Amino acid sequence: MRIVLLSDIHGNYDALSTVLNLIKDYDYLVVVGDLVDYGPEPEKVVDTIKSLNAIVVRGNHDHAVAFNVDCGCGEKTHDISIFTRERITIPRLDENQVKYLGSLPLEETISLNGYSLKIVHGSPSNPLYGYVYPWNIRSSLCSTNLRLAASMDEKECELTWSVLFLGHTHYQFSLRMGKTLIVNPGSVGQPRDGDQRASFTIVELNGDEQKIIHYKAKYDVDSTLRKLSELIQDKYYYDKLARILINGKIT
Numbered sequence: 001m002r003i004v005l006l007s008d009i010h011g012n013y014d015a016l017s018t019v020l021n022l023i024k025d026y027d028y029l030v031v032v033g034d035l036v037d038y039g040p041e042p043e044k045v046v047d048t049i050k051s052l053n054a055i056v057v058r059g060n061h062d063h064a065v066a067f068n069v070d071c072g073c074g075e076k077t078h079d080i081s082i083f084t085r086e087r088i089t090i091p092r093l094d095e096n097q098v099k100y101l102g103s104l105p106l107e108e109t110i111s112l113n114g115y116s117l118k119i120v121h122g123s124p125s126n127p128l129y130g131y132v133y134p135w136n137i138r139s140s141l142c143s144t145n146l147r148l149a150a151s152m153d154e155k156e157c158e159l160t161w162s163v164l165f166l167g168h169t170h171y172q173f174s175l176r177m178g179k180t181l182i183v184n185p186g187s188v189g190q191p192r193d194g195d196q197r198a199s200f201t202i203v204e205l206n207g208d209e210q211k212i213i214h215y216k217a218k219y220d221v222d223s224t225l226r227k228l229s230e231l232i233q234d235k236y237y238y239d240k241l242a243r244i245l246i247n248g249k250i251t
Contacts, residue, residue, distance in 0.1 A: 001113045005185040005201040007032035007121070007167030009049075010061070011039025011089065012189025014227075015198040016048060018219035019188055026202070028112065032167035032185070033059025033121030036101065037071070037081055038241065039189050040227035042089045046097045058104035059121040059168065060128040065089055066102030072129045076250050083237045109161070115205050118161040122168045132166055132184070134173045141177065163205070172199045174212040181210055196221055196248035221245050 004026045009016050023029075031054050036042040038061075049056060064071040064085060071081045090098075106127040108119040123130025123140050132140045141164075142157035159180035171193055172186030186199025193199075197216035204211040225242055232238040243251045 001028070001115075001205045002026045003028045003030055003203045003205065005030050005032065005165055005183060005203055006188050007185050008034040008059070008170055008187035008190055009039075009045050010034055010187070010189040011036050011042035011045055011084075012198075012224055013039070013041035013044040013048070014221075014224045015189045015217075015219045016045055018217050019198050019200050020048070020052075022215070022217055023200070023202070029054040030119060030165055031056040032119060032165055033057050033104075034061045034167065035059070036065050036085075036089045036093070037061040038077075038084050038244075040088060040224060040231055041092075043092045043094070043097060045189075046093065046100060050100060055108060055110070055119060056104055057108055057119050057121055058101065058106055058128070061085075062101040062104060063128055065093065066098055074250075077244075080237055080240050083232075083234070084241070088231055113205065114207075115162040116160070117163045117165065118159075119165045121166065123166065124159075124164070129168075131169055132182075133169055133171055134175055137175070137177055137182070141182075163203070170199075172201065172214050174201070174214070181212070183212060185214070190244065191248040192244065192250055194247070194249045196246060 004023045029052055031049055035045050035049055060071050073081050110117050120127045122128050123132050158178045161180055164180055164182045166184055170187035170190055174183045185201035188198045191199055195216055197218050200215050202213045228241055
């Protein structure tokens, strides 16, 4: 069973189309939220994902657009999130596209070929806003209230799924916690790990054999920047977005 895992596309159709051209052979496509905001073509991203018969969960930016609430995102990108949502995302999406974002589930728990899969944008206990990095796995995933007591026995902290797919951090990784494989594909459209290329992951699950292949795909960043420059006249916001896309990180 071959699963393509995408996350955090953020209105970057150039990056998405590049990735999709590379992944012709798969059994399932899973999108772990955040189709919109930051990028210049949210409508193309939404329509493309809708057409692919993918398993999709709602991200915090999808939620913000659908329900007119704050994104709850990081302080360093909060201003450009609001700016692009108000000036690009909402004006370019029609009513049906917004309804689609609001209809996406906060989480999915499914069974495929004997594997139990948990799919969520943030974390199982905080689907929209939870941040899970390799260095905070136990504190973010152990215990129902997300606070891990220093005395907690590691044996008490076992996840119940075979595989946990998540996103939100724009940080690509895979690791194992007990019997659970945890995978974050990084960001397709807003890489923030120091590499400007689009990130995605392919997961192969065949009986007891599990193979994770992380990819970075070079896409036409200049094309995305040109589209943003046509939509954004405010130099502060354009420059801030451009630095992220060029450098692959928040500067």
